[in-house]
């Protein structure tokens with residue numbers, strides 16, 4: 245399979261202020277914004293990584309945690325290969341709300357086999373932490389998903405969590421399936437927001453595909 249033929253659509257989901265955009269920026273640009281710039285609607289960025297000697301494009305969709313954008317977010321579960329459910333370990337309610345985000349994802353994803361990962365972010369804020377590792381583990385075990393603790397601020401486990409989700413997705417897919425899904429996604433792309441380096445998703449159609 246040639247370069248970039250594998251594209252995985254990953255969604256970042258969770259309450260406002262938990263650090264979804266910060267995780268994405270730390271993963272792509274190695275930076276964490278100092279202040280909160282609420283995401284408006286949905287944005288995406290992508291990054292090519294290598295997994296099992298294959299080039300894999302991770303197309304990461306960063307959603308808004310604000311209630312008023314919830315109906316927009318729901319549309320983006322379509323064709324998602326994996327979802328990161330993010331909470332802030334210093335805010336109890338962001339962890340409690342993960343169950344609601346899970347319900348949303350199950351109701352709106354057309355790919356019932358999408359992979360899920362729970363992320364407890366902001367672990368650098370040791371003094372303010374209220375959600376313990378055991379709570380994250382118990383909940384994620386119950387929901388049959390892996391969990392990771394991250395700091396988008398200092399970068400702890402940020403690459404790891406994206407790579408683990410990608411590996412989890414790829415474990416279940418054959419090369420043929422990936423190629424067919426990629427072609428299908430390209431055909432059905434229609435609604436876009438800002439992409440990395442000004443790239444329009446329309447421009448991502450590959451030669452020789454479909």
Ligand SMILES: Nc1nc2c(ncn2[C@@H]2O[C@H](COP(=O)(O)OP(=O)(O)OP(=O)(O)O)[C@@H](O)[C@H]2O)c(=O)[nH]1
Pocket residue numbers: 258259260261262263264265266267276277278279280281282283284307308309310365366367368369394395396397398
């Ligand atoms: N200390 C610390 N602060 C963080 C971390 N991650 C994010 N922040 C801060 O938390 C605030 C909110 O981060 P965002 O990434 O904008 O949050 P978001 O989840 O994208 O929020 P919405 O776009 O409104 O849904 C910002 O001020 C970040 O600097 C972290 O791991 N540690």
Ligand SMILES: [Mg+2]
Pocket residue numbers: 264265266281282283306307308
């Ligand atoms: Mg954001």
